[in-house]
Amino acid sequence: xxxxxxxxxISAAGVIVLVSILVFAIIRLIPGDxxxxxxxxxxxxxxxxxxxxxxxxxxxxxVQYLRWAAGMISGDFGTSLSTQESVSSxxxxxxxxxxxxxxxxxxxxxxxxxxxxxxxxYRANTMVDGIAMVSALVGLCIPSFWLALMLILLFSIKLHWxxxxxxxxxxxxxxxxxxxxxMPSIALGAGLAASIxxxxxxxxxxVLNQDYIRTARAKGLSERVTLVTHTLKNALLPIITxxxxxxxxxxxxxxxxxxxFAVPGVGRLLIYGIGNRDYPLIQGVVMIFAISFIVINLVxxxxxxxxxxxxxxx
Amino acid sequence: MFEPTISxxxxxxxxxxxxxxxxxxxxxxxxxxxxxxxLVGLLIIVLVILAAxxxxxxxxxxxxxxxxxxxxxxxxxxxLLGTDELGRDILSRIIYGARVSLMVxxxxxxxxxxxxxxxxxxxxxxxxxxxxxxxxxxDALLSFPEIVLAIxxxxxxxxxxxxxxxxxxxxxIPIFARTxxxxxxxxxxxxxxxxARASGATNRRILFRHIAxxxxxxxxxRITISxxxxxxxxxxxxxxxxxxxxxxxxxxxxxxxxxxxxxQAPWVAIFPGLAIxxxxxxxxxxxxxLRDALDPRTRK
Numbered sequence: 257x258x259x260x261x262x263x264x265x266i267s268a269a270g271v272i273v274l275v276s277i278l279v280f281a282i283i284r285l286i287p288g289d290x291x292x293x294x295x296x297x298x299x300x301x302x303x304x305x306x307x308x309x310x311x312x313x314x315x316x317x318x319v320q321y322l323r324w325a326a327g328m329i330s331g332d333f334g335t336s337l338s339t340q341e342s343v344s345s346x347x348x349x350x351x352x353x354x355x356x357x358x359x360x361x362x363x364x365x366x367x368x369x370x371x372x373x374x375x376x377x378y379r380a381n382t383m384v385d386g387i388a389m390v391s392a393l394v395g396l397c398i399p400s401f402w403l404a405l406m407l408i409l410l411f412s413i414k415l416h417w418x419x420x421x422x423x424x425x426x427x428x429x430x431x432x433x434x435x436x437x438x439m440p441s442i443a444l445g446a447g448l449a450a451s452i453x454x455x456x457x458x459x460x461x462x463v464l465n466q467d468y469i470r471t472a473r474a475k476g477l478s479e480r481v482t483l484v485t486h487t488l489k490n491a492l493l494p495i496i497t498x499x500x501x502x503x504x505x506x507x508x509x510x511x512x513x514x515x516x517f518a519v520p521g522v523g524r525l526l527i528y529g530i531g532n533r534d535y536p537l538i539q540g541v542v543m544i545f546a547i548s549f550i551v552i553n554l555v556x557x558x559x560x561x562x563x564x565x566x567x568x569x570x
Numbered sequence: 571m572f573e574p575t576i577s578x579x580x581x582x583x584x585x586x587x588x589x590x591x592x593x594x595x596x597x598x599x600x601x602x603x604x605x606x607x608x609l610v611g612l613l614i615i616v617l618v619i620l621a622a623x624x625x626x627x628x629x630x631x632x633x634x635x636x637x638x639x640x641x642x643x644x645x646x647x648x649x650l651l652g653t654d655e656l657g658r659d660i661l662s663r664i665i666y667g668a669r670v671s672l673m674v675x676x677x678x679x680x681x682x683x684x685x686x687x688x689x690x691x692x693x694x695x696x697x698x699x700x701x702x703x704x705x706x707x708x709d710a711l712l713s714f715p716e717i718v719l720a721i722x723x724x725x726x727x728x729x730x731x732x733x734x735x736x737x738x739x740x741x742x743i744p745i746f747a748r749t750x751x752x753x754x755x756x757x758x759x760x761x762x763x764x765x766a767r768a769s770g771a772t773n774r775r776i777l778f779r780h781i782a783x784x785x786x787x788x789x790x791x792r793i794t795i796s797x798x799x800x801x802x803x804x805x806x807x808x809x810x811x812x813x814x815x816x817x818x819x820x821x822x823x824x825x826x827x828x829x830x831x832x833x834q835a836p837w838v839a840i841f842p843g844l845a846i847x848x849x850x851x852x853x854x855x856x857x858x859x860l861r862d863a864l865d866p867r868t869r870k
């Protein structure tokens with residue numbers, strides 16, 4: 257197991273290095289002078305020369321990359337051109353909102369998706385199955401930002417149950433946090449619930465046809481035990497694959513949903529960065545998204561090996 | 571580039587491939603009748619394409635024409651889906667918006683196919699070193715959430731519809747490379763490849779004349795499903811103001827504009843969203859149907 261974990265860690269580190277090269281290249285690929293892009297254009301010659309020397313922008317590109325990467329490892333993502341604040345502190349301020357949104361959306365996706373898929377598989381080819389799968393297909397086709405607007409229309413404008421936009425930290429008020437995060441999470445989690453329910457149904461159907469399920473039923477186990485302990489447990493691997501893959505999409509989807517609900521998260525920071533041509537900020541946000549995605553995939557891979565020991569011996 | 575040796579109907583059939591044209595046509599009819607959801611998907615897509623192509627003939631109004639006396643007018647016989655904040659007819663803008671969605675979706679997926687599929691073929695067919703090099707770069711690209719990578723690319727290129735096509739295309743390249751690599755790897759160990767090699771065929775010929783056609787069915791399914799995601803991605807980028815600039819009608823931008831008028835005129839946002847959902851549903855239904863029909867495990 258230790259060897260497997262070590263090999264996956266090395267592989268993830270390799271991907272992070274490749275990703276960091278791509279992110280570092282962003283500014284070098286933009287037409288124009290990368291120094292001006294990094295430092296801004298409203299600087300005196302003296303300040304410009306000072307910053308070029310301080311940040312090593314007169315050094316070869318490889319040295320610049322190594323300095324940038326070393327800074328990143330120590331938590332220094334540079335300085336935002338538009339706010340003059342440290343990108344790391346901007347990220348740290350915004351990450352809790354994005355993560356709480358993504359985690360809550362994940363919970364909604366799992367809580368709706370797995371039971372819906374289980375019921376659909378158990379009642380396969382009945383009306384219940386049909387309704388569940390049509391709902392899942394619709395859930396996959398609806399853009400999260402449109403669903404977000406429809407939720408606002410219903411729950412905020414018509415019923416006045418939930419606030420239209422904004423975000424409150426759970427450390428300030430748990431109730432306020434919940435009411436503010438509920439609609440964005442539903443908008444983001446609906447597509448995930450749809451994917452999970454489709455995969456759960458398919459994986460459960462595969463397992464339900466196995467001989468050991470017939471044996472479990474024949475020896476008198478209750479349907480609940482047969483479904484949850486014997487069927488779901490063995491169908492979990494592909495379900496976790498889908499959850500792992502979709503978590504990346506959740507992070508991406510958060511960019512748009514944060515914009516609709518004015519959630520002050522990392523995604524909104526990215527849009528702000530693009531609007532202000534703030535390249536150090538864009539680099540920092542993109543890198544954080546990529547690292548989060550890689551870490552999620554790593555955790556999913558390690559979960560596989562716990563669920564299915566055959567994987568770590570391959 | 572590819573030389574198809576199988577048609578969809580042939581691939582869906584268990585019986586040997588038909589020889590005559592009448593057999594081929596009856597096979598196609600049987601294929602579509604057997605896959606009714608795929609047929610529904612195909613009909614939706616055909617309707618959307620027809621609407622986009624014949625937009626000037628179908629649209630009741632000029633999509634750019636402002637009518638200040640009719641701002642945010644509710645749906646009526648004059649304006650079936652109402653008007654927006656500038657008095658422009660929403661139905662006409664949705665019909666014209668289909669052009670941008672289909673063009674960005676189609677060209678970006680085309681770009682991803684033209685670059686990603688050959689990369690996957692080469693990776694699956696060649697030495698471990700080249701395979702490893704190509705796939706590590708693809709893994710790095712896959713390490714970004716799709717929309718974040720597209721936004722990062724647009725940060726380099728600048729926001730526009732043309733650049734959105736390039737950005738979405740680059741995002742999908744690794745997906746196509748991965749999809750094609752696995753079947754290319756399997757096919758490259760088959761006997762017919764050995765036979766081609768023994769008869770003196772070059773690697774290039776083996777790859778593009780013999781192996782590529784046998785990955786075509788998988789490629790078709792991937793293209794269909796990717797089109798639905800590409801249309802969603804374009805709508806998201808438009809919504810964020812990173813695709814075609816105003817006043818060009820795009821479904822995502824129309825939704826964004828409608829957000830400000832949700833209380834007074836919800837239809838401004840409702841109908842463009844429905845247009846996106848129905849189009850995506852069409853591609854998903856077709857993709858699901860084709861996948862079920864072409865997958866030997868689910869083929870009946």
